[in-house]
Amino acid sequence: MSIQNIECLIIGSGPAGYTAAIYAARADMKPIMYAGMQPGGQLTITTDVENYPGYPDGIMGPEMMELFRKQAERFGTDVRYGMVTKVDFSQRPFKIEVDESQQLLAETVIIATGASAKWLGIPSEQKLNGKGVSACAVCDGFFFRGKEAAIVGAGDTACEEASYLAKICSKVYMLVRRDSFRASKAMQHRVQTTPNIEILFNTETDEILGENKVEGMRIKNNQTGQTQEIPIQGFFVAIGHQPNTDVFKGWIDMDETGYIKTLPGTSKTNIEGVFACGDAQDKVYRQAVTAAGSGCMAALDAERFLAANKHAVA
Numbered sequence: 001m002s003i004q005n006i007e008c009l010i011i012g013s014g015p016a017g018y019t020a021a022i023y024a025a026r027a028d029m030k031p032i033m034y035a036g037m038q039p040g041g042q043l044t045i046t047t048d049v050e051n052y053p054g055y056p057d058g059i060m061g062p063e064m065m066e067l068f069r070k071q072a073e074r075f076g077t078d079v080r081y082g083m084v085t086k087v088d089f090s091q092r093p094f095k096i097e098v099d100e101s102q103q104l105l106a107e108t109v110i111i112a113t114g115a116s117a118k119w120l121g122i123p124s125e126q127k128l129n130g131k132g133v134s135a136c137a138v139c140d141g142f143f144f145r146g147k148e149a150a151i152v153g154a155g156d157t158a159c160e161e162a163s164y165l166a167k168i169c170s171k172v173y174m175l176v177r178r179d180s181f182r183a184s185k186a187m188q189h190r191v192q193t194t195p196n197i198e199i200l201f202n203t204e205t206d207e208i209l210g211e212n213k214v215e216g217m218r219i220k221n222n223q224t225g226q227t228q229e230i231p232i233q234g235f236f237v238a239i240g241h242q243p244n245t246d247v248f249k250g251w252i253d254m255d256e257t258g259y260i261k262t263l264p265g266t267s268k269t270n271i272e273g274v275f276a277c278g279d280a281q282d283k284v285y286r287q288a289v290t291a292a293g294s295g296c297m298a299a300l301d302a303e304r305f306l307a308a309n310k311h312a313v314a
């Protein structure tokens, strides 16, 4: 097992991680980034990003993350593909294991591991995952061209994905468990005025139907208890996200849902020298631009920490 001693390790490669990398590299902290399971993060599975300042005509999510990566590499960030599989934050330098095969020693760690999609948790969803069930309309909508699909959720993501699917599919059912949306007014308006989106309020999924591919769904009105079966070929889930913080459990203070706690107004965690940014520690704003801003904070906090705790780094 090879061991490498580094000054600043960045875990995760979304807007938070790359922004931290840009700042850390420019501050000569020689950052090494492990890109994780989904290099580029959640923006790589989205389409148009229209609310990130500096792109007046919008930009596609994957292209934007490609630009982030290039900018981070331009200043010397070492971007590597791999997963952090274990950490030991009991003392500095911190011990980090990558892909269960490589060990790193890091003076500072910036956690930017983001969040992942949540699932409904019904058996048919698992059985038919990849066979018509998906949590990413942008990735898989293509397969349902001209077909009928359903999407669960009532937040901005569900609205965005319903609009996306409506351009591809002949019909999109939107299953909303309450009698109202959670999404912003603008996004609600968009789905409400799209002719081939049918919004079903107070509606929950009983079961997704089909053996080897999705053929329909049995849904239930939670006010009347009435169920009905509707033929569909695609079933999309857009009900929020779970922070990717399991590997840090037991070391880093988190809330009950796994979001990392940071000292208000900073990126500092309960462990000195370990910083957190982006969606891994933010369940409120969760925007690319806020993630990027918090990545900047993490790099500045790490830089100041290193300056105050001078260590010889091999």
Ligand code: NDP
Binding pocket: 051, 120, 152, 153, 154, 155, 156, 157, 158, 160, 177, 178, 181, 182, 183, 238, 239, 240, 241, 284, 285, 286, 287
């Ligand atoms: P949210 O947490 O905002 O919404 C999740 C939705 O899923 C809610 O409507 C919730 O219902 C519903 N839900 C949760 N669990 C279930 C379940 N088991 N069955 C049925 N429905 C369920 O997540 P989003 O991913 O939509 O958004 C996350 C954040 O990202 C938000 O802050 C959002 O504003 C932001 N965002 C912004 C975008 C933009 O500005 N372009 C695009 C996408 C996201 P209920 O309302 O009843 O709790």
